[in-house]
Amino acid sequence: MANAMLIDTSKCTACRGCQVACKQWNDLPAEETHNWGSYQNPQHLSATTWKLVTFNEEGAGDDFRWLFLPTQCLHCTDASCVSVCPTGAAYHHGEFVLIDQSQCIGCGYCVEACPFGVPHSMPGPNGRHKSTVRKCTFCIDRISSGLMPACAKTCPAGAYKVGERSELIAAGKARVERLKTKGDTNAYLYGENELGGLHVMLVLRDRPLLYGLPEQPRVAxxxxxxxxxxxxxxxxxxxxxxxxxxxxxxxxxxxxxxxx
CATH class of the missing domain: 1.20.5 (Single alpha-helices involved in coiled-coils or other helix-helix interfaces)
Known part of the structure; x- marks a missing residue:
């Protein structure tokens, strides 16, 4: 069974096919959104949006460029959500971080602790029942059946790779070196070592901060x-x-x- 994913952001065209596929496979409802001055829509991840392509603007004039980033749970080895959860609802299932809805009490500790702003609370039906926290599951139902996550399966640009983490690290490093020879001198493989190693790693064309990512995330x-x-x-x-x-x-x- 595959245990990691590599997303090459330099290949992302921001088509948002992955975003739609995630919604469809996980039966997540659409959100009411508004124009907040960016092509990015919706503005943030939420309890019903587990995958979001962010449109990061860098430079100005002739130097302007887009830095697209497909965001989701990065499935940390040293996961803050798991560390702070008082009921054990957030847990590791092999390499992936999942939330047991039957154990979640909606305290929101994981929401505050995540350095990537991934988990979000969803109110109970009609606001009468407890809130619970939702996020990306790495399509564990698909992975356990030998299928790729819905987002990776859908990508038309070949930005996703799924497989053994050690092999993806090697592929990510090779891609970073290739990008550096093409002029992206700050290209970086994000997730090899951060938080004990992420199981969703990212090939970035530039510094993590330009993508809205913490450069030195810490576990809570x-x-x-x-x-x-x-x-x-x-x-x-x-x-x-x-x-x-x-x-x-x-x-x-x-x-x-x-x-x-």
Missing amino acids: TKNVLGQWLSGLLTAGAIAALPFWLLTKRKNELAASKGGK
Whole structure:
């Protein structure tokens, strides 16, 4: 069974066939969107959009260029979502990161912890039931049957390769060297070592930041998340302080008038 994917962004034409195929195979509903000033649509990944081609603009005038990036869960070896999940709903199934919907309590810890902004919460039916978190599954149902993920199967430009991770690393490095000889001197294989190794690796034409990717992603832990929650509670207390002081003053004035 294949255990990794390599996406060559230099071959991506932004046709968004992968984006549509993901929706179709996973029976994900369309989203109501709006024009926010970019060809990228929708604007972000969501609980019902697990695959999104981002349109990253770089340079200006004659130096302007598009840097297209098919984004999805990168299936980290050291996965922050798995580290912070209090119920074990986020877990590794072999090399892939999945979420057990029956165990998810919708706490959103994984949503905050992911350095790539991948997991998103989906409210329960009619808002009456708990939220649960959704994201790319690497088409585990297809992979386990010997098929390619829907996105990779659909790509008309040959930007996707699926197979053994070690072989894909070698192919990715060779492609990076080829791009450098063609003028993309900052070409880079993203995911070979990041977060213990990603199982969706990316051949980039330039620095990760230009694609909206962290250059040195870090894995979150429950301790880090606890510090984040503590900071959030502290910020809430500070924000509430003026209202508490105002209420206290009103009570003091009311008491003084009553005494007279």
